[in-house]
Amino acid sequence: MIQxxxxxxxxxxxxxxxxxxxxxxxxxxxxxxxxxSCTVLCPAGCYRKNETEEVTxxxxxxxxxxxxxxxxxxxxxxxxxxxxxxxGILYKFG
Amino acid sequence: xxxxxxxxxVGAGPGGTAAAYTLASNGLNVIQLERGEYPGSKNxxxxxxxxxxxxxxxxxFRMDAxxxxxxxxxxxxxxxxDAYVGTTHRTAALNWDNADRxxxxxxxxxxxxxxxxxxxxxxxICETTVLDLIKEKERVVGVRTDREDGELYGEVxxxxxxxxxxxxxxxxxxxxxxxxxxxxxxxxxIFIPQEILENRFGLVDxxxxxxxxxxxxxxxxxxxxxxxxxxxxxSIGIGCLLADLKKEKIPPFELLESLKNHPAxxxxxxxxxxxxxxxxxxxxxxxxxxxQIYGExxxxxxxxxxxxxxxHREGSNLAMESGRLAAETVIEIKKKNARFNKMNLVLxxxxxxxxxxxxxxxxxxxxxxxxxxxxxxxxxxxxxxxxSLFSLxxxxxxxxxxxxxxxxxxxxxxxxxxxxxxxxxxxxRATR
Numbered sequence: 104m105i106q107x108x109x110x111x112x113x114x115x116x117x118x119x120x121x122x123x124x125x126x127x128x129x130x131x132x133x134x135x136x137x138x139x140s141c142t143v144l145c146p147a148g149c150y151r152k153n154e155t156e157e158v159t160x161x162x163x164x165x166x167x168x169x170x171x172x173x174x175x176x177x178x179x180x181x182x183x184x185x186x187x188x189x190x191g192i193l194y195k196f197g
Numbered sequence: 198x199x200x201x202x203x204x205x206x207v208g209a210g211p212g213g214t215a216a217a218y219t220l221a222s223n224g225l226n227v228i229q230l231e232r233g234e235y236p237g238s239k240n241x242x243x244x245x246x247x248x249x250x251x252x253x254x255x256x257x258f259r260m261d262a263x264x265x266x267x268x269x270x271x272x273x274x275x276x277x278x279d280a281y282v283g284t285t286h287r288t289a290a291l292n293w294d295n296a297d298r299x300x301x302x303x304x305x306x307x308x309x310x311x312x313x314x315x316x317x318x319x320x321x322i323c324e325t326t327v328l329d330l331i332k333e334k335e336r337v338v339g340v341r342t343d344r345e346d347g348e349l350y351g352e353v354x355x356x357x358x359x360x361x362x363x364x365x366x367x368x369x370x371x372x373x374x375x376x377x378x379x380x381x382x383x384x385x386x387i388f389i390p391q392e393i394l395e396n397r398f399g400l401v402d403x404x405x406x407x408x409x410x411x412x413x414x415x416x417x418x419x420x421x422x423x424x425x426x427x428x429x430x431x432s433i434g435i436g437c438l439l440a441d442l443k444k445e446k447i448p449p450f451e452l453l454e455s456l457k458n459h460p461a462x463x464x465x466x467x468x469x470x471x472x473x474x475x476x477x478x479x480x481x482x483x484x485x486x487x488x489q490i491y492g493e494x495x496x497x498x499x500x501x502x503x504x505x506x507x508x509h510r511e512g513s514n515l516a517m518e519s520g521r522l523a524a525e526t527v528i529e530i531k532k533k534n535a536r537f538n539k540m541n542l543v544l545x546x547x548x549x550x551x552x553x554x555x556x557x558x559x560x561x562x563x564x565x566x567x568x569x570x571x572x573x574x575x576x577x578x579x580x581x582x583x584x585s586l587f588s589l590x591x592x593x594x595x596x597x598x599x600x601x602x603x604x605x606x607x608x609x610x611x612x613x614x615x616x617x618x619x620x621x622x623x624x625x626r627a628t629r
Contacts, residue, residue, distance in 0.1 A: 113471055146381065170476075173379065188343055192239065
């Protein structure tokens with residue numbers, strides 16, 4: 104099993120503490136979602152599901168690709184904005 | 198009364214900066230907004246830079262642009278589980294000064310390009326996210342940023358805010374992105390001492406190699422992988438259609454790990470140190486997915502306009518070309534003292550139609566649909582090629598005629614003669 108944390112550890116971020124730029128609109132909806140694609144496809148592993156089928160989101164490692172919002176099209180349950188100016192991922196090489 | 202700019206540009210990637218540079222060099226009053234700490238800090242690409250579109254803007258860019266290597270060698274690998282069949286083209290006719298393509302790292306490159314634009318007179322404001330377009334009736338008259346008193350007004354706004362273009366979506370210029378029109382690419386930048394890297398790939402005098410890969414590595418999904426040599430690092434990545442990833446439920450970094458562990462790839466990156474992991478969406482919908490790209494007081498360039506030729510792995514050059522053409526449109530309209538309305542800005546679309554940008558996108562407009570419906574192009578053929586060659590090349594006491602007969606029989610087991618013919622015709626049509 105690959106540890107995504109190890110990959111993200113190399114990256115430079117400026118985290119906007121307490122102001123996540125992505126939010127799950129309704130937690131209940133995620134519990135009922137069959138696919139939970141976000142927990143598989145997020146390249147930074149920001150979405151995790153727990154034993155009770157709840158989805159948790161921690162945006163600190165977000166690479167701002169936009170994938171989660173697109174694949175959540177059936178439920179449209181993700182509110183996605185860019186981080187405030189200057190915050191978020193800061194690619195050194197890109 | 199707030200200052201009014203001739204043009205507001207959202208985003209400091211290749212498209213936005215090409216537009217900004219062109220406008221400022223022609224004496225226009227340009228403000229450019231970038232949400233990253235510096236231009237390039239949000240941007241990801243393979244990356245191969247094609248010189249032509251940049252050369253039209255900065256002819257002597259080779260003098261000081263942070264280019265990594267010029268591509269002296271290009272390989273295409275058709276990959277099976279533990280083998281590959283490949284083509285290589287290497288030439289000594291190219292050198293640093295005349296090459297048409299270079300590997301780059303986008304963060305330093307975008308920063309350099311933007312510095313050139315600032316020297317030409319562009320006012321660049323970083324760490325500023327544009328939240329909305331300001332409209333008067335249907336007309337875009339400015340932008341609202343996340344800064345205090347952050348409203349800016351301009352005669353025309355160029356959206357160069359990348360593949361996700363929140364602005365175009367919010368304003369209704371573009372429909373929501375669908376998973377079958379974008380690919381998700383993940384990439385690592387792996388550092389290797391320059392001498393080892395040059396020995397490993399047989400490189401001298403800033404020569405570089407690009408390897409494009411397709412086949413088993415994408416597990417039947419529509420996608421490709423790449424490996425590019427930089428000065429003292431390797432860029433390695435893999436991208437698949439998002440709709441396919443969703444269907445197959447494969448984490449993208451797992452694909453990247455498999456790629457790195459493929460026996461053909463592993464020895465090339467061994468001993469390297471991963472210094473960055475990145476991800477980005479690539480607009481792959483092509484011509485059919487292109488939104489309306491101009492309107493009352495606005496134009497869209499680059500990825501935000503879905504201008505990517507994924508067949509030829511071209512994107513940032515299309516961004517630069519479209520950025521420059523959008524700027525030239527502004528300059529021409531300004532000269533005539535005309536309005537930046539939809540009727541006049543159609544000129545931008547006309548210019549794009551005449552350029553390689555839309556000519557190429559139109560040429561391949563059905564390619565994805567054809568491959569999408571014929572996944573065996575990505576599974577059966579790579580397997581056939583690799584298995585056939587393996588058996589043909591083995592010297593094992595079986596005579597050649599029998600070998601040939603066996604190979605053909607095995608191929609036809611996988612795909613019939615009529616099937617192969619059909620495939621050939623389909624592929625030919627899809628690229629005409």
